[in-house]
Amino acid sequence: MKIALNVNGRVQEVDVGDPSTPLLYVLRNELGLHGPRFGCGLGQCGACMVHIDGEPTFSCVLPVIALGSRKVTTLEGLLVDGKPGKLQQAFIDEEAAQCGYCISGMVMRAQSLLDAKPHPTDEEIRNHMATNLCRCGTHIAIMRAIRRAATA
Amino acid sequence: MNSRFDLSRRDVLKAGSAMVVAFSLVGASRSSAGEDPVAKPVDLDQVDSFLSIDDKGAVTLFTGKVDLGTGIRIGLQQIVAEELDVPLAVMSTVEGDTALTPDQGPTYGSQSIQIAGATIRQAAATARSALLDQAAQRLAAAKTDLTVADGLVSAPDGRRVSYAELIGGKSFSLKLDPLAAPKNPSLYKVVGKPIPRRDIPEKLTGRFTYVHDFRRPGMLHGSVIRPPALGADLETVDENSVKNIPGYLRIVRDGNFLGVVTETEWAAVRVARELKTTWSKSATLPEQDRLWDHVRATRVIKDDVTSNVGDSEGALAKAKTRISATYDFAMHTHGSIGPSCAISEFKDGKLTCWTASQATHNLRKQLALMLSLPLESVRCIYVEGAGCYGRNGHEDAAADSALLAQVAGRPVRVQWSRADEHGWDPKGAPTLIDLKAGFDERGNITVWQSDFFIPQGAAGNVDLIAATLSGKPRDNLISPGGITGDSAIPYQFPNVKTVCRRLETTPLRPSWIRTPGRMQNTFGNECFVDELAAALKEDPLEFRLKHIDATDRRGRELLERLRDIAAWKQGPAHSKPRASGILTSSILKGRGISYVKYELVRTYVGIVADVEVDIGLGDVRVTKVFVVHDCGQIINPNGVRAQIEGSVIQTVSRVLKEEVMFDRGMVTSLDWATYPILRFPELPELVIDLIDRPTEKPWGAGEPSAAVVPSAISNAIYDASGARLRSVPFKRAKVKAALQSI
Numbered sequence: 001m002k003i004a005l006n007v008n009g010r011v012q013e014v015d016v017g018d019p020s021t022p023l024l025y026v027l028r029n030e031l032g033l034h035g036p037r038f039g040c041g042l043g044q045c046g047a048c049m050v051h052i053d054g055e056p057t058f059s060c061v062l063p064v065i066a067l068g069s070r071k072v073t074t075l076e077g078l079l080v081d082g083k084p085g086k087l088q089q090a091f092i093d094e095e096a097a098q099c100g101y102c103i104s105g106m107v108m109r110a111q112s113l114l115d116a117k118p119h120p121t122d123e124e125i126r127n128h129m130a131t132n133l134c135r136c137g138t139h140i141a142i143m144r145a146i147r148r149a150a151t152a
Numbered sequence: 153m154n155s156r157f158d159l160s161r162r163d164v165l166k167a168g169s170a171m172v173v174a175f176s177l178v179g180a181s182r183s184s185a186g187e188d189p190v191a192k193p194v195d196l197d198q199v200d201s202f203l204s205i206d207d208k209g210a211v212t213l214f215t216g217k218v219d220l221g222t223g224i225r226i227g228l229q230q231i232v233a234e235e236l237d238v239p240l241a242v243m244s245t246v247e248g249d250t251a252l253t254p255d256q257g258p259t260y261g262s263q264s265i266q267i268a269g270a271t272i273r274q275a276a277a278t279a280r281s282a283l284l285d286q287a288a289q290r291l292a293a294a295k296t297d298l299t300v301a302d303g304l305v306s307a308p309d310g311r312r313v314s315y316a317e318l319i320g321g322k323s324f325s326l327k328l329d330p331l332a333a334p335k336n337p338s339l340y341k342v343v344g345k346p347i348p349r350r351d352i353p354e355k356l357t358g359r360f361t362y363v364h365d366f367r368r369p370g371m372l373h374g375s376v377i378r379p380p381a382l383g384a385d386l387e388t389v390d391e392n393s394v395k396n397i398p399g400y401l402r403i404v405r406d407g408n409f410l411g412v413v414t415e416t417e418w419a420a421v422r423v424a425r426e427l428k429t430t431w432s433k434s435a436t437l438p439e440q441d442r443l444w445d446h447v448r449a450t451r452v453i454k455d456d457v458t459s460n461v462g463d464s465e466g467a468l469a470k471a472k473t474r475i476s477a478t479y480d481f482a483m484h485t486h487g488s489i490g491p492s493c494a495i496s497e498f499k500d501g502k503l504t505c506w507t508a509s510q511a512t513h514n515l516r517k518q519l520a521l522m523l524s525l526p527l528e529s530v531r532c533i534y535v536e537g538a539g540c541y542g543r544n545g546h547e548d549a550a551a552d553s554a555l556l557a558q559v560a561g562r563p564v565r566v567q568w569s570r571a572d573e574h575g576w577d578p579k580g581a582p583t584l585i586d587l588k589a590g591f592d593e594r595g596n597i598t599v600w601q602s603d604f605f606i607p608q609g610a611a612g613n614v615d616l617i618a619a620t621l622s623g624k625p626r627d628n629l630i631s632p633g634g635i636t637g638d639s640a641i642p643y644q645f646p647n648v649k650t651v652c653r654r655l656e657t658t659p660l661r662p663s664w665i666r667t668p669g670r671m672q673n674t675f676g677n678e679c680f681v682d683e684l685a686a687a688l689k690e691d692p693l694e695f696r697l698k699h700i701d702a703t704d705r706r707g708r709e710l711l712e713r714l715r716d717i718a719a720w721k722q723g724p725a726h727s728k729p730r731a732s733g734i735l736t737s738s739i740l741k742g743r744g745i746s747y748v749k750y751e752l753v754r755t756y757v758g759i760v761a762d763v764e765v766d767i768g769l770g771d772v773r774v775t776k777v778f779v780v781h782d783c784g785q786i787i788n789p790n791g792v793r794a795q796i797e798g799s800v801i802q803t804v805s806r807v808l809k810e811e812v813m814f815d816r817g818m819v820t821s822l823d824w825a826t827y828p829i830l831r832f833p834e835l836p837e838l839v840i841d842l843i844d845r846p847t848e849k850p851w852g853a854g855e856p857s858a859a860v861v862p863s864a865i866s867n868a869i870y871d872a873s874g875a876r877l878r879s880v881p882f883k884r885a886k887v888k889a890a891l892q893s894i
Contacts, residue, residue, distance in 0.1 A: 018398040021418045029417055034365045035358030039489050040570040041421070044824040047489055076358045088356045095348060095790055098798055099221025099539035100355035101490040107356065129832040133824060135489045136221060136539045137801030139835050141794065 003065060007031060008077035016064055023067060024048045024059040027074060035075025035104040039133075046132030049105035050074050056112040056131075075104040078111060087111050090149035091142070098136035105132050110146045119150050194254045199282075199324040201254040202275040203232070207320030209303045210242050216256035216513055217268045218248040219351070221539040222854055223791035224264045226349045230787055231269050234342040235276035235335055236283075237300040238315070248512040248534025258511030260542065260611065260664060261634065262852020265787055266754065269850060277332040279324060286318045337785065337846040344846060346790040351536075363508045363535040364493045368563035371495065372401065374556040375420040375566060377410040377427055378576060379621075381817025382660075383434040386410060393428040403427070404559045409622035411552060413560045417567060424569065435816035437659050444480055447584045447605050450655040454608070459640035462647035467599035471590025475687055479587065479676040481862070481880045483812040484580040485821075486665050487829060490538030491573040492545035496553035497563035502529045507550040508537025514613055515547050519554055522619040522626060541802070542633070543614050543663035545577040551618035571822040578614050578663030579812055581607050581632045585676035589645075589684055597684060597699075599647040604639050604673060607632045607658035614663045632662035635669025637751040638859060641677050642707065643699035660812070660819065666802065667858040670751065675880065678746040678863030682725060682870065689724040692867065693745050700747075706756055707749055710780050710843065714745070714758035717841050718778040725871040738768040742872025746860035755856040756782040756843075759800075761836075761864035765872045770888035774804050774865055776837040779857055784848035792853045796840050799854070803861035805830035811881050 004013050007027065014030045022041075027033045027050070036059050039047030043058035050059045051073040059072075078085040084092055087107055097103045106129070113120055113128040120128070125146050134142070193200045194214075204212045213232050219225035229243045246252050248259075256268045284305065288295040293307035300306070303315040337343070354360035379386070386408045394400055394412070399419030404411045412423040438446035468474065495506040503525065509515045512532035520530045532550070540546060545568055553566040568576075584605040592598050609630035619626040636652045685695035693715055700707045714720065722728075722743070742765070747758045762776040777800050786792055809828050813821040821827035866877045875890035 017416060018418055018422070020422070021416075025416075025418045028365075033358060034361070037362075037490060038364065038567065039491075040824060042570060042823055042825075044570075045489060074358070075356075079357060084353065084357055091356050092348075092353050095352055095794065097221075097352050097355050098223070098794055099489075099536070100352065100360065101221075101362065101488075101538035103355055104358060126832040126835065133489060133829060133831065135487050135541070135802065135829065137798035137805075138794070139801055139830075139832055140797050140838055143832075143835070 005064070005067065005072065006069065007033070007072045008074060019063065019065045021064050022060050023050070023062045023064045023072070026064045027059060027072070033074050033076055037101055037104060039102070045102070046105040046109060047102050049108040049132065051108060051112060054112065054115065056109050075107055078107065086152060087114060087146070087149040090152065091145040094141050094145040094148060096138060096141035096145035098138050102132060102134045106134065106142055114146070114150060192252055194252065196254050196256070196271070197327050199275050199279050199326045199328060202272055203279050203324070205315050205319050207316055209238070209314055209316035209320070210244065211236065211238050213243065213245045213272065214253045215245065215247055215268060215272060216253045217259045217264045218510060218512070218534045219536060220259055220510055221536065223349050223788065223794060225351070226347055227265055227787040227791050228269060228272055230342045230345070230347055231273050232276045234340055235273055236280050236303070236315070238303040240342065240347060242303065248509070248532070250512050250516045250532045255513035258514060258611070260510055262750070262755070262854040262856060264852070265850050266852045269787070271328070273334050274328050274330065274332065277334045278326060278329040281329065281332045282324060282326055283315055283318050287313050290318070340846065343787055344785070344844065345788070347788055348790070361535065362490070363495070363506060363537045364490055364567065366495055366506050366535050368495055368497055371563040371565055372560055373414050373417045373420040373567070374411055374553060374564045375424040375569070376552050376572065377412070377424050377429060378572065379408060379431050379434070381431070381434040383436045384431040384817070387430040387432060390428040394423045394426050397422045397426065402560070404556055406555065406622040409555060409618055411556045413556055413564060420567070421569070437814050437816050437818070439816065440814055443582060443659070444584055446659070447582055447655070450657060452653045453656045454654045456636055456652040456654060457649065458636055458652055459648055459650045461649070464599050464601045464647040464649035467647035468588060468590045468601060471598055472593045474588060474590045475683060476586070476588040477680055477683060477876070477878060479585040479679060479878045481583040481672040481675055482810070483582050483660060484665055484806055484810050485574055485812055485827060486541050486544035486577050487827070488538040488540055488544050488573060491568040491570055492549035492577070493537060493565065493567045494546065494550035494553040495563060495565040496550065496557035498557055498561070502531070503554055504531045504533065505550050505554060506533050506535045508535060508540065508546045509550060510540055510543065510546070515550055518547065518613055518616055518627070519551060522551060522616055522624045523554065523558065524625065542665040542668065543578060545573050547614065548576065548617045551616035555618050555622065574822045574827055575819045576617060578661045580665040580668060581635065581658045581662040583669070583672035585673070587676055587680040589680070595688055597645050600641065600643070600645045601648070602639065602650045602676065604636070604652045605655060606635050606652055606669065607662055608654040608656065610634055611664060614661065630658070630662060632658070633664025633668035638670040638673045638677070638748060640752055642701070642747070642749045642752060643681065643696070644701060645699070660814070666799070667855040670855065670859045671803070671862060674746070674748050674859040675862040675866070678748070678860065679866045679876070679878065682744065682863070682867040683876070686725050686870070689727070691723050692725055693720055693722065696745070696747050704749070706782055710756045710758050710782050711747060713841055713843070714760060714778065714780045717780065717839060718743070718760035720745070720760060725867065726874045738766055740765045740767060740872040742868045742870070744864045744867025744869070744871055746864035746867065748856060748859045750852070750856040750859065754851040755853065757857045757860050759857070759860045759864045761861070761868045763865060763868040763872060765869055765887065767873065767891055770884035770891065772808055772865070772869060772882050772887055773834065774808070774836040776839070778839045780841045780843065781853070781857055782843040782845065783851040783853045783856070784845050785850040786842060786844045787850055789842055789844070792842060793840055795853045796857045797838060799858035800838060800861055801830060801835065803858040804836060804865070807862045807865050807880050808882055811883070
């Protein structure tokens with residue numbers, strides 16, 4: 001079946017063979033967006049996180065047909081004229097990635113905090129980021145990056 | 153002299169080529185596309201195996217070591233750029249492609265900089281010397297008068313010649329010269345600097361290609377269905393249960409190996425979930441509640457005595473007083489955030505496998521063995537995956553994809569599920585440690601004795617699940633990693649005996665996970681050292697200073713710097729005046745110290761951990777950690793810091809929260825709910841003091857700081873509460889039990 005998706009400001013038609021396909025698979029395999037990543041398929045780790053109408057959402061458990069006309073933003077959608085956005089640049093400046101597999105989800109999660117609250121406290125950052133897992137132990141660098149973007 | 157740089161294909165082949173390389177690939181970054189191989193040396197003694205310089209001056213480093221997300225790619229490039237005096241901008245790296253890179257062993261054990269880096273530095277020093285010989289001829293100048301900057305060699309009279317002009321695109325045809333003098337560290341411009349990694353901007357913008365993103369033309373998707381219990385046999389498969397799933401193509405059954413091939417990735421997920429199968433009953437695992445009885449009852453097949461000074465048995469018998477303690481450390485999973493993934497393709501009977509394996513050269517041999525193919529017919533190409541922290545499931549996913557691709561006749565990508573990864577990656581082996589010490593009548597320690605109950609084996613190949621399940625050839629090894637390290641101690645007592653009692657088996661397939669054995673052994677040792685200091689009512693930091701080798705200046709300096717940065721003013725542990733009578737708070741605070749000289753021959757780490765213990769709930773929170781780290785010459789301080797941060801945070805998680813759960817048949821902790829790891833609200837603060845010694849050898853930094861974390865936390869809990877936590881992880885029930893037993 002063909003469905004129209006609004007992703008990163010562009011409406012695109014995709015052919016979905018199985019209506020139960022989660023959004024993540026469509027983003028990665030049909031639209032070639034490799035920011036969102038498969039981590040657990042259970043909504044437990046946050047590697048797949050995207051924004052849907054601005055809300056941070058696990059794309060691995062959301063059937064694509066449930067999306068309707070809502071707007072999807074991925075890591076790629078935070079680029080400004082093809083260049084890293086402010087938060088992405090803060091992560092780059094702080095080298096806040098080791099393997100980096102979780103990092104797209106981390107950026108999307110943190111962006112939703114900064115959108116709602118441009119100058120969060122450390123405690124607010126920690127609590128907000130609690131949904132996302134990192135195994136390399138990059139958390140401290142991620143905290144630095146979010147703080148940097150918040151104060152820049 | 154000129155002939156040295158003449159490229160002749162015959163010479164290259166004579167020099168000992170493995171096969172295959174497209175010269176167009178030279179200069180490609182990280183991984184090649186796997187097309188049309190041409191010859192290139194990969195022998196460990198050839199400069200051409202490691203380095204090439206093309207006609208534009210671009211320098212390519214070929215290395216069997218791979219960047220697992222740790223930043224060694226930039227570190228190794230810094231070493232080469234420094235020796236050759238070329239800008240980092242002209243450097244690129246080909247990693248872990250078995251056709252293009254020398255086999256420098258798996259990327260593990262904090263050895264990439266220390267071992268491989270030394271070889272690469274020597275290759276670059278050899279290349280530089282040969283280039284200068286050439287330049288001296290061309291410029292009619294003395295070699296010693298030449299200077300190099302940005303790949304341009306200058307004579308005193310100002311005439312110049314570039315590396316590109318000297319060698320561009322041709323081979324060195326030179327053996328590594330052990331006498332080629334590397335650059336004097338006082339002249340370093342690149343080594344030791346915090347050069348940013350180049351992969352991070354790509355990772356932050358979605359432009360990086362992980363193995364999970366890699367695609368081949370005509371590629372299909374695959375997944376595997378594992379037995380519900382270890383040792384269970386596959387009885388029936390009901391293909392009709394999945395035939396209607398859109399994208400379904402076929403089932404592949406080979407003994408107890410069961411996989412599916414589909415047109416789409418989602419179909420592969422669905423088929424694996426929905427396929428109806430029946431398996432025989434199997435119950436091969438011990439009861440988890442009695443794991444340590446099981447370990448103690450397992451047959452010991454040999455004793456490895458890792459240190460033996462004096463007569464520890466006699467000294468124990470003669471001791472005026474003795475203390476003893478038993479420590480244990482649970483099984484852990486690697487917990488990669490991205491489950492393992494690989495792509496395999498057969499062409500003309502030859503297999504190419506794109507994999508995030510930390511050991512592509514070994515994997516190549518394992519795949520050839522499994523498939524009964526000549527080694528020359530298998531090529532593994534490294535493509536970065538999610539961090540693995542040891543031997544996780546990457547190699548097994550590679551074997552799965554190879555079996556499926558062979559049957560499918562098209563390239564097949566296998567993406568493991570979260571449950572595949574948590575359930576089937578090999579585990580850090582359970583470790584049980586008995587420690588004893590004796591004192592004379594004046595309270596001097598006369599003897600230290602320890603027994604480590606750990607599985608047999610070393611850091612060999614871990615058998616591929618697909619080979620085991622399908623009954624195909626395999627190494628048939630138990631390979632838990634080099635887990636005897638740091639069983640011996642850096643302290644000097646009159647009588648010392650440390651013994652690794654090697655067990656015939658261990659409950660789950662073992663492998664190395666960050667700081668294998670060294671973490672568990674250091675946990676037992678450094679906690680027991682704390683117990684000795686407490687028994688003698690001595691300050692635990694001063695106690696360590698007193699008992700390390702008096703000539704070990706680096707160890708002494710490290711402990712003294714730790715005392716300074718942590719503002720350590722302790723006295724004996726758990727001895728500070730505390731509120732008497734009714735407690736005003738249920739939170740107790742304490743700090744603990746731990747120290748390691750890694751494997752007694754390299755990186756020094758000292759650490760102080762501050763903790764809060766909630767005596768009502770039994771919760772432990774690590775609030776702040778101070779680390780002093782001496783790994784000799786630092787190549788890239790950002791990389792070292794990141795490795796320390798990662799080691800500390802990952803290990804705090806392992807110590808406070810992590811334990812592989814299982815029933816009699818199989819692992820039951822199959823997701824992040826049943827195997828929780830540290831989340832942001834639980835993060836400690838971290839203070840790091842790097843000791844840089846530019847004139848010393850560079851040592852590893854990926855593991856050593858993890859070794860000291862469990863013991864520092866346990867010692868801090870003791871300082872706070874008087875309770876000794878001798879069993880990792882320090883979950884609530886254990887903490888409460890320890891508090892109640894005081």
